[in-house]
Every structure is written in structure tokens, then in C-alpha cells.
Amino acid sequence: ELTHPGHDGECGQAWAASTGWGTPGARNSAYRDRAAPLVSGARHRPTVPRSSEPVSITCRASCPTDPVAAVRLGWRRDGEWGFNLTPMADDGLHGDGGAGDGTWGAVLGPFPDGTTVGFYIIATSAPGLSRTVPSGWEEDPQETMLFQVEDVAPSVEGPLYRIIMTGSHVTELETRDVWNNEFLDATFICGEEVFYNVDLRDRGRAARVLPRKSYRIDFKDGERFMDLKRLNLNSYSIERQHLGMTLFRSSDVPAPLTRPLDLVFCGELLDRYIQTEVVNEGFLERLFPGD
Numbered sequence: 067e068l069t070h071p072g073h074d075g076e077c078g079q080a081w082a083a084s085t086g087w088g089t090p091g092a093r094n095s096a097y098r099d100r101a102a103p104l105v106s107g108a109r110h111r112p113t114v115p116r117s118s119e120p121v122s123i124t125c126r127a128s129c130p131t132d133p134v135a136a137v138r139l140g141w142r143r144d145g146e147w148g149f150n151l152t153p154m155a156d157d158g159l160h161g162d163g164g165a166g167d168g169t170w171g172a173v174l175g176p177f178p179d180g181t182t183v184g185f186y187i188i189a190t191s192a193p194g195l196s197r198t199v200p201s202g203w204e205e206d207p208q209e210t211m212l213f214q215v216e217d218v219a220p221s222v223e224g225p226l227y228r229i230i231m232t233g234s235h236v237t238e239l240e241t242r243d244v245w246n247n248e249f250l251d252a253t254f255i256c257g258e259e260v261f262y263n264v265d266l267r268d269r270g271r272a273a274r275v276l277p278r279k280s281y282r283i284d285f286k287d288g289e290r291f292m293d294l295k296r297l298n299l300n301s302y303s304i305e306r307q308h309l310g311m312t313l314f315r316s317s318d319v320p321a322p323l324t325r326p327l328d329l330v331f332c333g334e335l336l337d338r339y340i341q342t343e344v345v346n347e348g349f350l351e352r353l354f355p356g357d
């Protein structure tokens with residue numbers, strides 16, 4: 067249920083589970099007289115900063131019942147224990163656009179080449195109600211939004227995907243049982259598209275025991291990349307998969323879409339990968355719409 071009619075219903079933070087069996091014809095059971103701020107559109111720029119460039123971090127913050135009193139940016143370099151708290155401003159001087167337009171900003175850095183920085187945002191209303199993004203940070207400080215400094219961009223042809231994870235999550239991914247399907251937090255970047263807090267794990271059967279892993283990436287509710295909610299990135303038989311699926315499609319045989327690409331995983335350019343369409347409801351709807 068919507069917690070306050072003044073909230074933007076397109077934002078998931080505006081909703082909460084109802085109590086009982088709902089309240090048709092009456093005020094929502096999740097209604098709150100005083101609403102916590104909504105935080106949306108969090109973004110860092112440049113998308114892939116160099117060590118000579120400061121990094122601007124912005125977000126939208128709004129509250130239908132009270133003024134937004136403060137927005138703070140928590141951040142740390144990967145490997146550090148505690149977070150730094152930096153005030154964000156809506157004054158038009160911190161990469162936030164125009165003064166008083168509801169977009170808040172702060173500027174960090176520059177940082178050395180290869181540095182990974184994790185950040186979260188807390189918005190507080192005048193009565194003291196607050197909202198933290200990402201929401202999972204309060205339970206797991208490893209769940210942050212991430213960017214990584216890179217001075218020399220890879221020279222590649224075609225699509226380039228980037229995956230950023232904290233060092234502790236990389237270690238966990240590489241050392242845990244290969245059949246573990248628990249997702250880990252990551253940031254996914256392609257071009258100027260940035261997706262924070264995606265879920266990532268190893269995938270496949272035979273691929274799990276190979277030195278180069280294949281990955282599954284799930285995007286948050288409401289987010290899509292290339293109109294997809296899930297990506298399968300395969301590390302083996304790239305040419306064979308692409309050629310085979312292309313031949314099937316050219317023969318009018320239903321087959322997944324494929325996309326060869328290069329992958330930068332936590333700053334390291336890996337060998338070629340291939341994105342293979344997941345065979346699920348979306349696959350069937352694309353091939354047999356309305357059937």
C-alpha cells in the first residue's frame with residue numbers, strides 16, 4: 067500500500083505491506099501522517115572516473131509532509147573499516163543542477179587509479195524521519211553503490227560491460243563452494259548506463275569448474291538492461307554459441323539472442339564473453355507475443 071498519497075507511487079520506497087486483509091474504501095493501513103523522505107536517482111559521474119577527476123554524486127530527495135532537512139553521503143574506499151559522512155547540498159554548486167530543485171549533490175576525490183569507492187545516502191526530514199539508500203546497507207555495510215577509478219580504458223571493439231564488487235565479495239565468490247547459488251552485491255555498467263546493487267553469482271554446470279567463471283546477473287525490480295531483467299554471461303565456446311544461435315534464427319528456428327562482448331571484472335579485462343538470452347517468459351513473449 068502507498069504510505070502517503072503525496073508520495074511518488076513509481077518509487078518502491080513509497081509502498082509498504084498492508085496489515086490484515088487490506089482496507090478497500092478506507093485509508094490504507096500503511097498510511098503515515100509524517101512520511102520519511104524518498105531518495106531516488108542516485109548516480110555518480112563520471113561513470114568511469116580517472117584519477118585526475120573529482121566524482122560528483124547526486125540524488126533526488128523529496129518528502130510530501132515536511133521539508134527535507136539534510137541529505138548525507140556515506141562513503142569509504144574499499145578495504146577501509148569506517149565510513150566518512152559528507153553533507154550533500156541543493157545549492158547548484160555541487161554538481162546538483164539548479165539551487166533548490168530537489169537534486170542534492172556532493173563532490174568526492176579525486177582518487178588514485180584502481181580505487182573502488184562504496185557509498186550510500188541518508189535523507190532526513192525536519193521531524194527527524196530518515197531514509198537510507200540502498201536500504202540493505204543498514205543490515206550489511208557491504209551493500210553499497212560502487213564506482214571504480216580507471217585511468218586507461220580498454221581498447222576493445224563492440225560492447226564493454228563492467229562489474230564492480232567489493233574485495234570481500236570477490237574473495238567470497240572465488241573461495242566458496244562452486245555450487246553456491248547465493249547472490250552477492252555488485253554494480254553493473256555498460257557505456258553510460260549504471261545499475262547499482264545488482265545480484266551476481268556463478269552460473270552453469272560444466273562452467274562452474276572451469277578457471278573462468280560464467281555469471282548470472284539479476285537487476286532490481288523495476289530496472290531493465292536492454293529490456294532484460296536478467297543476464298547470463300558465458301565464458302566458454304563464445305564463437306560456437308554465437309554462430310549456432312545465429313544459424314538457428316536465420317533458419318526461423320526459435321533461439322536465444324546472443325551478444326559477444328568484453329568484460330572488465332573489478333578492473334581486470336577478461337577474455338571474451340557472450341551474453342545469451344535467458345529462456346524464460348520474456349523469451350517466449352518475444353517470439354510468440356500474445357500466445
